[in-house]
Structures are given as structure tokens and as C-alpha cells.
Amino acid sequence: MNAIIEFENIGLRYGADEEVLSDISFSLSAGGFYFLTGASGAGKTSLLRLLYLSQRPTRGVLKLFGEDVVMMHRNRLPGFRRRIGVVFQDFRLVPHLSAHDNVALPLRLAGMDEQEIGGPVEEMLAWVGLGERADALPESLSGGEQQRVAIARAVIGRPDILVADEPTGNVDPEMAKRLLGLFEALNRLGTTIVIATHDLPLISMIGHAQMMRLDKGRLIDPTGSLRFPPRNEPAALLGRALGKPL
Numbered sequence: 001m002n003a004i005i006e007f008e009n010i011g012l013r014y015g016a017d018e019e020v021l022s023d024i025s026f027s028l029s030a031g032g033f034y035f036l037t038g039a040s041g042a043g044k045t046s047l048l049r050l051l052y053l054s055q056r057p058t059r060g061v062l063k064l065f066g067e068d069v070v071m072m073h074r075n076r077l078p079g080f081r082r083r084i085g086v087v088f089q090d091f092r093l094v095p096h097l098s099a100h101d102n103v104a105l106p107l108r109l110a111g112m113d114e115q116e117i118g119g120p121v122e123e124m125l126a127w128v129g130l131g132e133r134a135d136a137l138p139e140s141l142s143g144g145e146q147q148r149v150a151i152a153r154a155v156i157g158r159p160d161i162l163v164a165d166e167p168t169g170n171v172d173p174e175m176a177k178r179l180l181g182l183f184e185a186l187n188r189l190g191t192t193i194v195i196a197t198h199d200l201p202l203i204s205m206i207g208h209a210q211m212m213r214l215d216k217g218r219l220i221d222p223t224g225s226l227r228f229p230p231r232n233e234p235a236a237l238l239g240r241a242l243g244k245p246l
């Protein structure tokens with residue numbers, strides 16, 4: 001398979017501090033499912049920030065979709081970012097928009113007709129258990145509810161790459177399984193998935209996933225593999241959301 005994400009000898013330091021990521025090299029295949037693990041402070045969030053282009057590395061080569069994004073002119077970066085769905089550790093919902101309108105954002109940005117947006121957004125909110133909270137503003141939602149809105153927003157536009165930072169950190173195991181079903185469905189539709197998590201039971205649910213492990217800013221233990229039972233419902237849901245055939 002084609003490499004969609006390539007890191008070559010990447011290093012990252014914040015200011016004058018020591019490097020928080022050192023000599024990171026890996027290549028992820030388009031359509032792959034990857035988990036990133038490691039102790040708190042190992043550098044997972046920093047690595048994901050490089051991936052969704054909110055941070056430039058201090059050294060090394062980073063290619064997305066086959067293009068070097070480190071040397072790229074900043075005018076071109078938004079076009080790349082639009083192809084990446086992100087679930088941030090701190091959610092980053094738009095505070096003055098309802099849950100419904102937060103989830104609708106990627107479809108609106110993609111220029112979808114307004115009358116075609118409502119149905120898929122409602123269906124997606126129902127899937128993440130928030131059908132009754134569509135009109136709520138983020139400040140009136142619990143942490144777990146905000147996290148579910150953030151996930152719904154990240155997946156509804158079927159991005160080429162989905163990056164998620166501890167996406168099930170605030171929900172119970174049943175909901176975590178349901179959310180993982182969404183990621184798995186998105187993956188089956190072709191999206192490359194990269195999830196940073198400490199949640200080992202979650203990782204064990206995706207049989208074909210590969211694991212990357214960070215230890216004090218260095219990548220170790222590049223692959224692993226566990227079993228997974230397939231599910232169909234979220235795939236159909238995502239198919240309906242954008243009207244693309246499965």
C-alpha cells in the first residue's frame with residue numbers, strides 16, 4: 001500500500017528545552033489503522049500535533065500524501081489540514097455553536113447543500129448517544145458528551161486521515177466500544193486512522209491494527225496485532241452521511 005504519512009528522522013523541541021521527540025522514523029500505509037501508546041509525557045500529543053500540522057518539527061522530513069510539508073509554503077497547509085479530521089484531547093468545540101452545528105461544520109465547509117446536512121448530522125448525533133442534546137451549547141455538556149460531539153465532528157466528513165488524541169478518555173467502556181465502531185467503519189471506507197490511547201482493552205478490539213509505542217520521545221516496538229469482531233452499522237451511517245456509495 002502507498003505511504004500516506006512518512007516521518008524521517010524527525011526531532012522536536014519546544015523552545016530551548018531538550019528534544020521531546022528524537023529520531024522518529026516510520027511510514028504509515030494509506031487505509032491502515034494505527035494506535036500510538038506510551039506513558040504520560042512520552043510525546044504522543046506532540047507527535048500527533050506534527051501529524052495534523054499544528055506544529056513543525058525542528059528537524060527531519062515529514063511527508064503527507066507524498067509531499068514534504070515541512071518546507072511547504074504556509075499558504076498550502078490549510079488544503080492539507082482539510083483532509084485530516086482531528087479529535088483533540090481538549091475537544092476544541094466552537095463554544096457559540098450547538099452540538100448540531102459543531103458536527104455540521106465539516107459538511108458546511110465541504111460546501112454540502114444545507115438541506116442535505118440535517119439528516120446525517122442528526123443520525124450521527126444519535127449514534128453517539130446525543131440525539132436529545134442536539135441544541136445544547138458545549139458549555140452545557142459534560143466532558144464525555146463534548147468528547148462525543150468532537151468525535152462526531154471529526155468523522156462525519158470522512159477525512160483521508162483521522163487523528164484522535166485519547167478519544168475515549170471520558171466515556172464508559174460501552175460507549176468507547178461504540179465510538180471505536182465509528183473509527184473502524186471510517187477505516188473500512190478508506191480513512192487512515194491514528195489514535196493515541198492508554199486504553200489497552202480498546203486496542204485489543206481492532207484485530208488488524210498496528211501499534212507504535214513511544215518511550216521518552218523515541219519510537220519503540222513498531223508493530224503488533226490483535227483480533228476484532230466486524231460491525232456494519234456505522235459504515236452504513238457514514239455512507240449515508242455524505243451520500244457516497246460504500
Ligand SMILES: Nc1ncnc2c1ncn2[C@@H]1O[C@H](COP(=O)(O)OP(=O)(O)OP(=O)(O)O)[C@@H](O)[C@H]1O
Pocket residue numbers: 014020038039040041042043044045046047
Ligand atoms: N507546548 C509545550 N511547551 C513545552 N513543553 C511541552 C509542550 N507540550 C508538551 N511539552 C512537553 O513535551 C513532553 C511530551 O508531552 P506530550 O504532551 O507530547 O506527551 P503525551 O505522551 O501526550 O502525554 P499525556 O499522555 O500525558 O497526554 C512533556 O515533557 C511535556 O512537558
